[in-house]
Amino acid sequence: MTDYTPPEIWTPPENPGGRFASINRPVAGATHEKELPVGLNPLQLYSQATPNGVKATLMLEELLAAGHGGAEYDAWLIEISKGDQFGSGFVALNPNSKIPALHDRSGPQPVRIFESGAILLYLAEKFGAFLPTDHTRAECLSWLFWQMGSGPYLGGGFGHFYAYAPEKIQYAIDRFAMESKRQLDVLDRRLAESEYLAGPAYTIADMAVWPWYGALMKGRLYGAAAKFLSVQDYAHLNRWTDAIEGRPAAKRAVMVNKITGEPNTQLRERHAASDFETRTQDKLE
Numbered sequence: 001m002t003d004y005t006p007p008e009i010w011t012p013p014e015n016p017g018g019r020f021a022s023i024n025r026p027v028a029g030a031t032h033e034k035e036l037p038v039g040l041n042p043l044q045l046y047s048q049a050t051p052n053g054v055k056a057t058l059m060l061e062e063l064l065a066a067g068h069g070g071a072e073y074d075a076w077l078i079e080i081s082k083g084d085q086f087g088s089g090f091v092a093l094n095p096n097s098k099i100p101a102l103h104d105r106s107g108p109q110p111v112r113i114f115e116s117g118a119i120l121l122y123l124a125e126k127f128g129a130f131l132p133t134d135h136t137r138a139e140c141l142s143w144l145f146w147q148m149g150s151g152p153y154l155g156g157g158f159g160h161f162y163a164y165a166p167e168k169i170q171y172a173i174d175r176f177a178m179e180s181k182r183q184l185d186v187l188d189r190r191l192a193e194s195e196y197l198a199g200p201a202y203t204i205a206d207m208a209v210w211p212w213y214g215a216l217m218k219g220r221l222y223g224a225a226a227k228f229l230s231v232q233d234y235a236h237l238n239r240w241t242d243a244i245e246g247r248p249a250a251k252r253a254v255m256v257n258k259i260t261g262e263p264n265t266q267l268r269e270r271h272a273a274s275d276f277e278t279r280t281q282d283k284l285e
């Protein structure tokens, strides 16, 4: 138990501690001038391979795999621990200073898109793909928006207090473990009755949910969190996780803008499909 009593008016602590403390600020806007690089492809992605970033690269890689050549993209690294998201060029694309952000330069009028859910929907509508047009469309949108609302409880709530906070606060961990387990059960029950979240087809709803909940199921999030939350109990969620995990586009998507883990799993920037092969060759030589 902490003996902290909130003052009448909050002021930022000098040293908040914990991971990410150095990039947390109580104000928005740019901290420094920095233009963003621009490549030759129609779509410019500015991101990092966090779960929110992987949503965008998964959709782009799936579009390319499905033959939508107009989805060719340059993926530039925004290193959030270094504060790249507060550069003036990035803030002009996303006033909320969070990855991923997309710039569509394919038309006469460039279009900026921020928020991963908006990026998925924008691309689905632009290419007429992975968003059903039948009665399952509403189900797809429901699960897409479910992820946008639920993910922060798993990440900013459970993940933060379980893995990143400078002290282990049982009340906070219990509260968010409870909610995370409930969410896993929500998904498991849906996937017991349906192959994918929206219905029989793989859609942007799955692409929004898998980078978070699939990563948790596979032990890629928050250290020992998979064991702590007994993820093996969710058989249907496991089946669905494996199905997406096996997709070639998913294998590529998790590498893009990745700067942690084994070197052969990282592709710092992506500018062409061949970058994946070059990276593998580089490591072999």
Ligand SMILES: N[C@@H](CCC(=O)N[C@@H](CS)C(=O)NCC(=O)O)C(=O)O
Binding pocket: 023, 050, 051, 052, 053, 080, 085, 097, 098, 099, 100, 114, 115, 116, 117
């Ligand atoms: N709701 C946003 C969340 C994006 C987000 O939280 N991105 C994190 C990385 S996963 C970020 O950029 N954090 C940097 C910061 O908070 O300064 C989305 O879905 O795109």
